[in-house]
Amino acid sequence: MLKKEFRSGFVSLVGRPNAGKSTLLNYMIGQKIAITSDKPQTTRNRIVGVITNDEWQMVLLDTPGIHKPKDKLGDSMVKVALNTLNEVDVVYYLIDGSVPFGGGDAFIIQKLKEVKTPVFLLLNKIDLLDKNKLLPMIDFYRAKRDWQEIVPVSALKGENINSLLEATLGHMQKGPQYYPEDALTDQPERVLIAELVREKVIETTREEIPHSVAVIVEHMESRTDDLVYIGVSIYVERDSQKGILIGKNGDKLKVIGSRARLDIEKLLGNRVFLELWVKVKTDWRNRDSLLNELGYRQK
Numbered sequence: 001m002l003k004k005e006f007r008s009g010f011v012s013l014v015g016r017p018n019a020g021k022s023t024l025l026n027y028m029i030g031q032k033i034a035i036t037s038d039k040p041q042t043t044r045n046r047i048v049g050v051i052t053n054d055e056w057q058m059v060l061l062d063t064p065g066i067h068k069p070k071d072k073l074g075d076s077m078v079k080v081a082l083n084t085l086n087e088v089d090v091v092y093y094l095i096d097g098s099v100p101f102g103g104g105d106a107f108i109i110q111k112l113k114e115v116k117t118p119v120f121l122l123l124n125k126i127d128l129l130d131k132n133k134l135l136p137m138i139d140f141y142r143a144k145r146d147w148q149e150i151v152p153v154s155a156l157k158g159e160n161i162n163s164l165l166e167a168t169l170g171h172m173q174k175g176p177q178y179y180p181e182d183a184l185t186d187q188p189e190r191v192l193i194a195e196l197v198r199e200k201v202i203e204t205t206r207e208e209i210p211h212s213v214a215v216i217v218e219h220m221e222s223r224t225d226d227l228v229y230i231g232v233s234i235y236v237e238r239d240s241q242k243g244i245l246i247g248k249n250g251d252k253l254k255v256i257g258s259r260a261r262l263d264i265e266k267l268l269g270n271r272v273f274l275e276l277w278v279k280v281k282t283d284w285r286n287r288d289s290l291l292n293e294l295g296y297r298q299k
């Protein structure tokens with residue numbers, strides 16, 4: 001029997017902050033490779049997720065939420081997202097179906113009108129919706145643009161993701177296997193670890209702090225066969241934020257550390273000794289050299 005020709009392609013996930021892009025990426029990959037949170041602007045970089053089988057490979061690109069930038073980090077995040085639109089075979093434009101249409105989505109739809117790539121409109125979070133609202137909502141969005149597909153989904157519950165995959169496969173062309181068959185992501189282990197720490201900081205803080213935090217793994221070494229030592233710096237922008245993050249008697253930092261350690265141990269399959277330092281880097285979100293050092297793309 002003749003083997004079918006191998007197919008492959010790229011899909012970019014774009015949308016406003018909090019639409020559920022990273023949740024969808026994790027669901028489709030079957031593992032947590034992107035951190036998620038209920039606070040906007042969680043993802044700061046393009047994150048590759050790979051699905052491979054004998055017949056095809058799909059490379060998904062999770063991107064930062066498109067928003068009105070207030071600093072250089074924000075500029076870079078929005079550019080990262082918009083730059084993917086013309087590089088891929090399919091764009092998934094995720095809408096949070098549980099919040100009203102607003103200027104942010106009007107801006108993205110305008111941008112999408114300028115690209116030739118097929119765009120799937122994904123109405124996400126349908127688990128939160130009254131089913132009677134779905135059809136009128138689909139009609140509302142149908143009038144906004146000529147979408148390749150409109151797919152209601154729940155990234156959190158995994159609803160309708162199989163039909164989404166089927167529809168997407170129709171756009172994969174004959175092509176190479178871009179990543180090894182066992183690759184799930186392009187992120188190095190140290191980045192995954194730093195991101196898990198950042199996720200716990202976002203989870204346990206409010207207002208400006210989640211946006212003011214950057215995390216770097218400084219040291220990582222095996223101390224014994226089953227114990228890895230990991231030293232991590234958490235950067236904030238002001239002394240007052242450092243105080244909040246450490247908390248009374250170091251309590252807050254302890255919570256962050258123990259939650260992060262559990263996730264990191266799961267990731268590495270090893271016991272972990274995690275040491276966290278909080279440091280101040282004034283206004284790092286507007287300083288090119290620091291943005292580069294912290295791994296946030298500048299284009």
Ligand SMILES: Nc1nc2c(ncn2[C@@H]2O[C@H](COP(=O)(O)OP(=O)(O)OP(=O)(O)O)[C@@H](O)[C@H]2O)c(=O)[nH]1
Binds near residue numbers: 019020043
């Ligand atoms: N109920 C429900 N919640 C969802 C769904 N998808 C995502 N969420 C929640 O929405 C919040 C935002 O999800 P993320 O995946 O971090 O959103 P994002 O689009 O990656 O956000 P940014 O990285 O900030 O652009 C999280 O609290 C998720 O648990 C869904 O289908 N249903």
Ligand SMILES: [Mg+2]
Binds near residue numbers: 042
């Ligand atoms: Mg995200």
